[in-house]
Amino acid sequence: MHARPTLSLLAVSTLAACAPGPQTVDTAALAANLTPAPTSAPAAMPSEAKLRARGEYLTRIAGCNDCHTPGYAESGGQTPQHDWLTGSPLGWSGPWGTTYPANLRLKVQEMDEAAWLEYSAELHTRxxxxxxxxxxxxxxxxxxxxxxxxxxxxxxxxxxAYLPPGQVPQRPYVQWVLPPAPAPQAPSAG
Ligand code: HEC
Structure with missing residues (x-):
């Protein structure tokens, strides 16, 4: 009994193999269509335009603008691109001292791509x-x-510049303070 023809390759070739008389399925053409094109080189580097578009996308969604672009959050993400990542005078103050989101537009000019790839893979900041x-x-x-x-x-x-702990920064800055620990609970009656 023949299986009912389906779209699966196996079914098509099975049918072709047991069909009596002249071949009705051009298996050579079928094979040519299914054989992947020869891959001589590994996957090519995405085009410059694609890389830049991905970089823009990552900058938006990974939050880099939130801190490194002055006024970005306040504008609801409307800051024009030419002002992106220029660093921020808004300090972040906590037990680590006070840090300022660096000017990444200047930072990347200091290094070539290979240096950036090494640097960013091992990035450690406060x-x-x-x-x-x-x-x-x-x-x-x-x-x-x-x-x-x-x-x-x-x-x-x-x-x-970074300020060590104990040095009071100029305003404005964000102070990270934990709320005081909750008061111990009064023993419950009974
Ligand atoms: C919550 C705020 C915040 C976010 C979000 C943020 N950064 Fe930062 N970034 C900072 C601060 C503050 C510093 C300075 C740290 C220090 O002084 O050690 C910094 C430093 C850096 C540095 C080091 C620069 C230098 O000169 O030392 C790089 C590189 C960097 N950020 C890249 C990024 C990228 C890329 C993103 C998005 C994926 C990002 N940052 C998101 C706040 C932020």
Missing amino acids: PPMPDFAVRAMDESDRRALYRFIHALGPAGQPAP
């Missing part, structure tokens, strides 16, 4: 920079960030 997020990116994403930021060109001034 809080609240999510350096772990950058380290967790795969190389193609870190390359895309580089291409995008580098293509924006240098702009702005270096961010203010």
Whole structure:
């Protein structure tokens, strides 16, 4: 009994094999269509345009603008691109001292792509920079960030210098303070 023809390759070839008389299925053509094109080179590097677009996308969704672009959050993410990642005078103050989101537009000009790839794979900063997020990116994403930021060109001034703990920063700054521990609970009656 013949299986009912289906779209599966196995069924088609089975049918062709047991069909009496002249071949009705051109198996050579079928095979030619199904054989993947010869792959001589490994997957090509995405185009420059694709890398930059990915870098822009990552900058938006990974939150880099939130801290490194002045006024970004306040504008609801409307800051024009030519002002992106120019660093921020808004300090982040906590037990680590006071840190300022660096001017990444200047930073990427200091190094070529290979240096950035090494640097970003091992990035260690003080809080609240999510350096772990950058380290967790795969190389193609870190390359895309580089291409995008580098293509924006240098702009702005270096961010203010880091202040060690105990040094009061100029306003404005964000102070990270834990609320006081809750008062011990009164023993319940009974
Ligand atoms: C919560 C705020 C915040 C976010 C979000 C953030 N950063 Fe940062 N970033 C900082 C601060 C603050 C510093 C300075 C840290 C220090 O002084 O040690 C910094 C430092 C850096 C540095 C080191 C620069 C230098 O000169 O030492 C790099 C590179 C960097 N950030 C890249 C990124 C990228 C890429 C993203 C998005 C994936 C990002 N940051 C998201 C706040 C942030």
